[in-house]
Amino acid sequence: xxxxxxxxxxxxxxxxxxxxxxxxxxxxxxxxxxxxxxxxxxxxxxxxxxxxxxxxxxxxxxxxxxxxxxxxxxxxxxxxxxxxxxxxxxxxxxxxxxxxxxxxxxxxxxxxxxxxxxxxxxxxxxxxxxxxxxxxxxxxxxxxxxxxxxxxxxxxxxxxxxxxxxxxxxxxxxxxxxxxxxxxxxxxxxxxxxxxxxxxxxxxxxxxxxxxxxxxxxxxxxxxxxxxxxxxxxxxxxxxxxxxxxxxxxxxxxxxxxxxxxxxxxxxxxxxxxxxxxxxxxxxxxxxxxxxxxxxxxxxxxxxxxxxxxxxxxxxxxxxxxxxxxxxxxxxxxxxxxxxxxxxxxxxxxxxxxxxxxxxxxx
Amino acid sequence: xxxxxxxxxxxxxxxxxxxxxxxxxxxxxxxxxxxxxxxxxxxxxxxxxxxxxxxxxxxxxxxxxxxxxxxxxxxxxxxxxxxxxxxxxxxxxxxxxxxxxxxxxxxxxxxxxxxxxxxxxxxxxxxxxxxxxxxxxxxxxxxxxxxxxxxxxxxxxxxxxxxxxxxxxxxxxxxxxxxxxxxxxxxxxxxxxxxxxxxxxxxxxxxxxxxxxxxxxxxxxxxxxxxxxxxxxxxxxxxxxxxxxxxxxxxxxxxxxxxxxxxxxxxxxxxxxxxxxxxxxxxxxxxxxxxxxxxxxxxxxxxxxxxxxxxxxxxxxxxxxxxxxxxxxxxxxxxxxxxxxxxxxxxxxxxxxxxxxxxxxxx
Numbered sequence: 001x002x003x004x005x006x007x008x009x010x011x012x013x014x015x016x017x018x019x020x021x022x023x024x025x026x027x028x029x030x031x032x033x034x035x036x037x038x039x040x041x042x043x044x045x046x047x048x049x050x051x052x053x054x055x056x057x058x059x060x061x062x063x064x065x066x067x068x069x070x071x072x073x074x075x076x077x078x079x080x081x082x083x084x085x086x087x088x089x090x091x092x093x094x095x096x097x098x099x100x101x102x103x104x105x106x107x108x109x110x111x112x113x114x115x116x117x118x119x120x121x122x123x124x125x126x127x128x129x130x131x132x133x134x135x136x137x138x139x140x141x142x143x144x145x146x147x148x149x150x151x152x153x154x155x156x157x158x159x160x161x162x163x164x165x166x167x168x169x170x171x172x173x174x175x176x177x178x179x180x181x182x183x184x185x186x187x188x189x190x191x192x193x194x195x196x197x198x199x200x201x202x203x204x205x206x207x208x209x210x211x212x213x214x215x216x217x218x219x220x221x222x223x224x225x226x227x228x229x230x231x232x233x234x235x236x237x238x239x240x241x242x243x244x245x246x247x248x249x250x251x252x253x254x255x256x257x258x259x260x261x262x263x264x265x266x267x268x269x270x271x272x273x274x275x276x277x278x279x280x281x282x283x284x285x286x287x288x289x290x291x292x293x294x295x296x297x298x299x300x301x302x303x304x305x306x307x308x309x310x311x312x313x314x315x316x317x318x319x320x321x322x323x324x325x326x327x328x329x330x331x332x333x334x335x336x337x338x339x340x341x342x343x344x345x346x347x348x349x350x351x352x353x354x355x356x357x358x359x360x361x362x363x
Numbered sequence: 364x365x366x367x368x369x370x371x372x373x374x375x376x377x378x379x380x381x382x383x384x385x386x387x388x389x390x391x392x393x394x395x396x397x398x399x400x401x402x403x404x405x406x407x408x409x410x411x412x413x414x415x416x417x418x419x420x421x422x423x424x425x426x427x428x429x430x431x432x433x434x435x436x437x438x439x440x441x442x443x444x445x446x447x448x449x450x451x452x453x454x455x456x457x458x459x460x461x462x463x464x465x466x467x468x469x470x471x472x473x474x475x476x477x478x479x480x481x482x483x484x485x486x487x488x489x490x491x492x493x494x495x496x497x498x499x500x501x502x503x504x505x506x507x508x509x510x511x512x513x514x515x516x517x518x519x520x521x522x523x524x525x526x527x528x529x530x531x532x533x534x535x536x537x538x539x540x541x542x543x544x545x546x547x548x549x550x551x552x553x554x555x556x557x558x559x560x561x562x563x564x565x566x567x568x569x570x571x572x573x574x575x576x577x578x579x580x581x582x583x584x585x586x587x588x589x590x591x592x593x594x595x596x597x598x599x600x601x602x603x604x605x606x607x608x609x610x611x612x613x614x615x616x617x618x619x620x621x622x623x624x625x626x627x628x629x630x631x632x633x634x635x636x637x638x639x640x641x642x643x644x645x646x647x648x649x650x651x652x653x654x655x656x657x658x659x660x661x662x663x664x665x666x667x668x669x670x671x672x673x674x675x676x677x678x679x680x681x682x683x684x685x686x687x688x689x690x691x692x693x694x695x696x697x698x699x700x701x702x703x704x705x706x707x708x709x710x711x712x713x714x715x716x717x718x719x720x721x722x723x724x725x726x
Contacts, residue, residue: 071448074455082418082443085594086618221584228455242624243624255450
């Protein structure tokens with residue numbers, strides 16, 4: 001049971017990435033403590049402006065927080081959420097009419113020119129704008145009308161972890177503040193309050209994550225599946241594996257996957273599936289069973305449900321007792337541990353991913 | 364110069380896929396001839412309702428037509444376009460407030476339950492709805508207020524080709540009908556009128572596509588890059604390669620690619636780049652030069668510009684003389700020919716892709 005967390009692999013040397021994965025319970029707990037002061041002014045502005053549409057500009061990991069927002073604000077707040085194509089503004093020089101939209105920029109550094117450009121165009125039109133960033137003095141923060149500071153502390157590892165879970169927590173806090181029914185709001189606050197403890201327990205998945213990683217260290221391709229609220233988790237898991245472990249990890253919503261690339265399944269190409277209990281469970285379990293039985297897929301299941309975990313050749317646990325709508329904040333943690341373990345198992349240095357810088361200034 | 368088109372490879376046996384690739388000039392010409400009757404009622408409805416937001420539900424290849432619409436309607440019509448997450452409706456049972464949105468479902472079969480569900484939810488709210496489909500009597504067509512029939516003829520190959528270019532042509536026609544300035548509208552009609560001839564010339568890329576395919580037949584991974592209006596082309600090219608040639612082809616917008624997966628470039632992993640002249644040319648040429656010189660990337664360039672083609676180890680031509688905003692209708696054709704040639708070069712049957720059915724009924 002030696003592992004990344006408390007075990008020898010991680011502790012033989014300093015490693016920002018491992019440290020920042022471990023900081024996540026504290027980072028999210030701090031955000032929840034500041035919840036109302038952070039999100040109430042934004043929620044008030046959204047209500048006053050009669051907002052029904054949201055446009056989110058984000059890149060990389062932050063784009064996966066945007067995907068969580070698309071599903072969560074749709075499911076819980078009935079908002080229509082568009083993920084912006086920033087190059088419409090930056091390359092083609094056109095500002096879409098943002099009309100009665102809330103326009104949100106998400107960027108840990110607050111330095112991404114394309115995200116800033118979308119928020120600036122919206123603000124010039126008088127649309128409500130919000131920056132979600134870990135850098136309150138950044139150009140993005142200066143550009144937006146409202147700013148939510150993630151307060152996650154400096155993120156030193158090149159691969160983002162604690163700023164991702166912090167972004168998800170802000171998305172969940174804002175959803176809660178927008179609920180009209182006080183009883184529903186209190187229930188949501190209760191769900192959120194249990195997240196830091198669940199994050200702590202999620203760190204305990206390290207031994208399982210390492211065992212699974214050890215057995216797929218030789219693969220050069222993988223398929224990552226998720227759905228609904230957990231589609232963001234699949235995307236972020238795949239990105240971590242790509243940027244850290246240099247493995248072609250192709251993420252799909254389970255629905256899209258059936259529309260084409262089933263052909264990619266073959267021996268030696270593991271399927272990583274985010275399949276927790278709740279709304280997506282039955283469909284995911286059915287699909288995974290079929291991929292295993294008809295296509296010979298070798299599946300690693302990330303789940304809180306032992307029955308679904310049993311479908312896989314490998315399993316990584318998600319802590320139980322987490323409400324479905326906030327579970328993506330928790331489920332990414334065992335996936336981060338798996339990506340880190342896979343990186344080490346492949347003899348790569350998680351502190352020096354090939355070809356990456358912390359801030360990428362695309363326009 | 365023997366080739367798929369007119370050469371021995373294709374003509375030794377019947378092949379729906381090759382035939383349907385060749386039908387595209389005629390399919391698009393027929394659509395353009397019916398242009399005003401098809402799109403004017405929709406444009407009139409959009410104007411009357413003061414629409415600023417569009418929500419599009421689509422899966423698979425049709426989702427790439429939706430991406431073209433997102434960029435084109437943003438750049439030329441200043442509309443904010445959201446790509447719907449259908450499972451919000453189908454799995455979570457929630458209908459977002461579509462407000463003053465036009466809600467569009469794109470599906471060649473018109474039989475995709477998740478696309479139908481989004482359109483039905485919008486119609487129940489009184490929002491304007493549009494079905495773009497090759498099957499006018501389909502459930503999707505029955506559900507929407509407006510229907511545009513692609514009239515592409517039955518698509519027998521499992522991999523969609525002619526219905527994709529037909530969908531793009533409808534997106535371009537609708538953009539044109541929404542232009543307020545009559546002079547701009549006439550210019551756009553002129554651009555569109557030149558597309559069928561360009562499609563005919565694009566079929567002449569077959570020998571180049573085959574030569575490139577022959578040299579990458581042994582690869583098991585590839586990266587596909589595009590940007591802006593041509594991001595849809597990169598996505599569709601990658602999907603065709605995945606579903607037909609069983610090769611992990613990972614598509615990125617050039618901007619997102621720099622935010623993470625540069626690490627994936629290595630010898631034996633070709634980079635396929637959609638990099639035509641115009642707005643995206645300078646940025647793509649700069650990126651490709653850097654990927655080649657600093658990361659050792661082996662690049663196949665799809666372009667109308669000989670200077671950019673020269674950046675690549677391989678090149679596939681796009682016909683010149685096509686206006687940038689309609690070029691995605693043309694640029695996908697050499698990419699389709701490349702995917703077909705790659706499939707044959709890998710000894711696979713393009714008529715029987717593994718694990719695929721023509722209509723996938725996900726919910």
